[in-house]
Amino acid sequence: MTTAATTATTAGEWTPYGLTEELEGRFGDPHDAALEFSFARLGALDRAEAFPAEVCRQLDALGLPKWFVPAHLGGELRSSEELLQIIRTLGRRDFTVALAHTKTYLGAVSVWVGGTAEQAAWLAGRVMGGAVVSLALTEQSHGSDLLAGELTAERTRTGGYRLDGEKWLINNATRADLVTVLARTDPAGGARGFSLFLVDKARMTEGSWRPVPALPTHGVRGADISGIAFSGAEIPASARIGAEGAGLExxxxxxxxxxxxxxxxxxxxxxxxxxxxxxxxxxxxxxxxxxxxxxxxxxxxxxxxxxxxxxxxxxxxxxxxxxxxxxxxxxxxxxxxxxxxxxxxxxxxxxxxxxxxxxxxxxxxxxxxxxxxxxxxxxxxxxxxxxxxxxxxxxxxxxxxxxxxxxxxxxxxxxxxxxxxxxxxxxxxxxxxxxxxxxxxxxxxxxxxxxxxxxxxxxxxxxxxxxxxxxxxxxxxxxxxxxxxxxxxxxxxxxxxxxxxxxxxxxxxxxxxxxxxxxxxxxxxxxxxxxxxxxxxxxxxxxxxxxxxxxxxxxxxxxxxRRQHREGLLFSLLHCELAEAAGRPAQEGS
Amino acid sequence: MSIASTGPTAPDTVPAADIRGWLVERIAFYLECSTEEIAEDAPLVDIGLDSVYSLTLCGDVEDRFGLTVEPTMAWDHPTVGAITAHLTEELARR
The missing domain is CATH 1.20.140.10 (Butyryl-CoA Dehydrogenase, subunit A, domain 3)
Known part of the structure; x- marks a missing residue:
């Protein structure tokens, strides 16, 4: 079906959807119900409102988290196009997986944008080691009005911060190892009244925080859309991302x-x-x-x-x-x-x-x-x-x-x-x-x-x-x-x-x-x-x-x-072979 | 360049009173109120200019004074008085 003329994947040549084709080959045909990452299995998990844990484990094993880390920090991420391809490829199979897995990039991006070199290097190591990072912005009483947030971070005598309050409707809040939290650092609030903190759950005193149970949702039924509550949780000053007051920016x-x-x-x-x-x-x-x-x-x-x-x-x-x-x-x-x-x-x-x-x-x-x-x-x-x-x-x-x-x-x-x-x-x-x-x-x-x-x-x-x-x-x-x-x-x-x-x-x-x-x-x-x-x-x-x-x-x-469908190609402006493509090894690379 | 040029004007110094007057007019325009209602020391957020909207002021400053300022200017200088002082200083520096 595929002719050499239409497949521009000769070694070394950059193709816009090269990563998609590579991932598709590794993931295998999603119509094959024997595979974990198949429409049949993921549909069943969705009906059961169950988290797709096995697929996420497989994605970790394939090294996908490397693309959440910029190349200059040791990761694989060179262009946002790569994330575009990863999210699109996961999303066509199962949005719950896409959301659960790529949320780590959303959790980490604040550090890539506004963190210190030390923070970025540390987080890069954690993400590539498989740590799940979440981003906690919203609160139950305030929805998307970020400047109404009531979760506070107060300076402690030892120079760190103490977190009090609750974040709600947070994707991966419970699964996460690390959570980027937006907290009020100025009681008066305002655009400079909030700061971001990269919170390491393992480093907080037991009892000073707790997960808030996941809520049933209309879509992404298996996702961990839950929350996290802090009560006098102490974190070091080094957890702060950017300057105090730079959170919203x-x-x-x-x-x-x-x-x-x-x-x-x-x-x-x-x-x-x-x-x-x-x-x-x-x-x-x-x-x-x-x-x-x-x-x-x-x-x-x-x-x-x-x-x-x-x-x-x-x-x-x-x-x-x-x-x-x-x-x-x-x-x-x-x-x-x-x-x-x-x-x-x-x-x-x-x-x-x-x-x-x-x-x-x-x-x-x-x-x-x-x-x-x-x-x-x-x-x-x-x-x-x-x-x-x-x-x-x-x-x-x-x-x-x-x-x-x-x-x-x-x-x-x-x-x-x-x-x-x-x-x-x-x-x-x-x-x-x-x-x-x-x-x-x-x-x-x-x-x-x-x-x-x-x-x-x-x-x-x-x-x-x-x-x-x-x-x-x-x-x-x-x-x-x-x-x-x-x-x-x-x-x-x-x-x-x-x-x-x-x-x-x-x-x-x-x-x-x-x-x-x-x-x-x-x-x-x-x-x-x-x-x-x-x-x-x-x-x-x-x-x-x-x-x-x-x-x-x-x-x-x-x-x-109709041809793209028949030949197992991505519906696209460009030529891109999906795992379904005829003549393609079904389980290449896995 | 003629005096009647409509482009950004860039005189060597701009009196603080001119900056303040211009700023008050601009904010009153956005808030659809009279200039008398804009107190110099009132936080802009409290009188209705929310923090996302206040980002747009940087475009006005550039148009009026030919001066490039951070979009977050009104976050760091949250009143008419504070912005006036900031702009006076920035304009004097160039």
């Missing part, structure tokens, strides 16, 4: 990385939901024809595929952007964290129509994967900053986005490096993360030049026309952003709609840059850009879908979708 900078990486969760789950739907449509017959051959079902599948490719484009460019356009990530991470989970939810809901009643079966169709994904995926839009929080972040940044657009501010080298998939991006400089994107968003601001290049490359083509239309809509949108009256009091509904449109504009821009910066041979389909822009332009212009106008571009995508 460090957390918000870490979010710029992790909110971007949340896109991988959607890619993994939405991709697998699409897999379930395509498999069904290829098998099920209606009126003497296969469902996939019926125009309406085929169109629904193609729409879902186009939307998946759009968010993949967003995810790739934004994730590389963590390294290459670091100072803009406060805006970009908000774009990603709003748009990608939202599109994912819609995409999954659309596929339900193809599956019909089977979408609801808990175990008797495709191991119950679809309904499980439907439940699990809803959480992505909620945690790590909800969609509303992220849109507000963007609304606050309208003035710089307008200034950046009108001034034509771009970092062309940064944009090219974000979109050109020929090598890993440079190492992340955490010092370049900032809480306000003062230069705006280069990916969007580089649109005028990109549109010119599209016209040069493919004059009089459909994509050239689409690019031109996009540029007009972008100008109109920025006029509206400029007319928005900034207010710290009331945010009108219209501002949320504008912010949403901006995220669509980012997606279309990211797709154009990817198309321009990569050789034609890299794509799994030549018509993807037209189909992706067709979908995005309709949403951006607010016009309803016009089946006979939009249909052909989408329908042309369908054979690629």
């Amino acid at each position: 460090i957390i918000l900078k870490g979010f710029q990385i992790t909110r971007t990486l949340c896109s991988a969760m959607t890619l993994g789950m939405a991709g697998q939901a699409l897999g379930v739907a395509v498999a069904f449509a290829e098998r099920h017959e209606l009126y003497g024809r296969r469902l996939a051959d019926l125009p309406q079902a085929g169109r629904t599948l193609a729409e879902a595929y186009a939307d998946l490719l759009a968010v993949e484009a967003v995810s790739l460019v934004a994730t590389r952007g963590i390294h290459t356009l670091t100072g803009e990530q406060s805006a970009v991470s908000a774009v990603v964290k709003y748009l990608v989970p939202t599109v994912g939810d819609q995409l999954i809901a659309g596929l339900r129509q193809v599956l019909g009643a089977r979408a609801m079966l808990v175990a008797d169709h495709a191991e119950g994967t679809f309904q499980k994904i439907e439940r699990d995926h809803r959480i992505v839009g909620i945690f790590d900053g909800s969609t509303v929080v992220n849109l507000n972040y963007l609304i606050n940044q309208f003035p710089v986005l307008v200034r950046g657009w009108r001034g034509g501010h771009t970092d062309p080298a940064g944009v090219a490096a974000s979109a050109r998939l020929d090598a890993p991006p440079p190492a992340l400089d955490p010092g370049a993360l900032t809480l306000y994107a003062r230069s705006g968003c280069s990916v969007v601001q580089a649109l005028p030049a990109a549109v010119g290049r599209v016209r040069d490359r493919e004059p009089d083509s459909a994509v050239a026309a689409q690019a031109g239309r996009l540029l007009v809509l972008a100008g109109e949108l920025h006029d509206e952003l400029a007319a928005h009256r900034p207010s710290a009091r009331d945010v009108p509904e219209r501002a949320f709609a504008l912010a949403r449109d901006y995220t669509l504009l980012y997606a279309a821009s990211a797709a154009l840059h990817l198309w321009l910066e990569n050789p034609a041979g890299r794509w799994s389909d030549t018509g993807w850009l037209e189909a992706v822009l067709t979908r995005l332009l309709r949403q951006l212009s607010g016009e309803p879908d016009l089946d006979d106008v939009d249909g052909p571009a989408l329908d042309r995508l369908l054979p690629t979708l």
Whole structure:
């Protein structure tokens, strides 16, 4: 099935999804119920609300925690793309596993961003040794309002701190060996009233802390979503991450990385939901024809595929952007964290129509994967900053986005490096993360030049026309952003709609840059850009879908979708072999 | 460059009273209140400018004075008086 020409995995050559292919080979075919990391076993664990302990143990044994540690500290993490691939790969098999295993990166990132060299070296050793690290921000009475937190850290006479209070709804709170805790260090609170502490459970006096039991949840039913309570728990001063009062700043900078990486969760789950739907449509017959051959079902599948490719484009460019356009990530991470989970939810809901009643079966169709994904995926839009929080972040940044657009501010080298998939991006400089994107968003601001290049490359083509239309809509949108009256009091509904449109504009821009910066041979389909822009332009212009106008571009995508499914490839812009790929050794490397 | 330039102005020194007046107007605009309601020593958070929103002030400072300041300026200098003192010092230094 796989020809040498399409598999660019010759030794030493960097391929964007090389790690995915390696992991897939090691994990084995998820449809093989004999394997621990299979849809069947994980579906059963979910129904039993049981934690996937054996799979997590296997992932540790495979050395996955090395990718939670930056390379300069002895780990394997060179590019955030690697985390993107790990989370996507785990997420397509089971979101509970993805959440449980990769949470350690979320727990550790504050130290990578704001800790001392000694702390980072120490934590690197612990993580690579298999320690589970959690991040404890939220409290029962305050939800996502971090500055309302009541857990306190008071200085002791010996120079350390004493923790009192409780954190709640914390992923891995009970399993964790180490917990990064946000605590109030100034009784008056405020943006400088909170500090972060890396708490080592083994070093606290027995009885000074206790786990708070896990709560049953609608999705990720096997996950350890629990809490931790402190009562006069003494910790050394060396546990503090960054300066006293720097807690919120460090957390918000870490979010710029992790909110971007949340896109991988959607890619993994939405991709697998699409897999379930395509498999069904290829098998099920209606009126003497296969469902996939019926125009309406085929169109629904193609729409879902186009939307998946759009968010993949967003995810790739934004994730590389963590390294290459670091100072803009406060805006970009908000774009990603709003748009990608939202599109994912819609995409999954659309596929339900193809599956019909089977979408609801808990175990008797495709191991119950679809309904499980439907439940699990809803959480992505909620945690790590909800969609509303992220849109507000963007609304606050309208003035710089307008200034950046009108001034034509771009970092062309940064944009090219974000979109050109020929090598890993440079190492992340955490010092370049900032809480306000003062230069705006280069990916969007580089649109005028990109549109010119599209016209040069493919004059009089459909994509050239689409690019031109996009540029007009972008100008109109920025006029509206400029007319928005900034207010710290009331945010009108219209501002949320504008912010949403901006995220669509980012997606279309990211797709154009990817198309321009990569050789034609890299794509799994030549018509993807037209189909992706067709979908995005309709949403951006607010016009309803016009089946006979939009249909052909989408329908042309369908054979690629069906081929990727048939050949066991990732549903992707790029060529990437999953464990299911025909001719691939089933248990390579394990 | 003409005097009527609309770009950031960068005079050698800016009187503290000018900075204060500009800042009070800016904050009153965001809070949709009159400038009289902005007390110099009141924590901005207490009068309604939350800590995430106050990050946006750095963009205004850059536009008005051509001065690059940390987005967390209002966290470390949480009142009109404190920001004024900080900006006066930073502007005098360059």
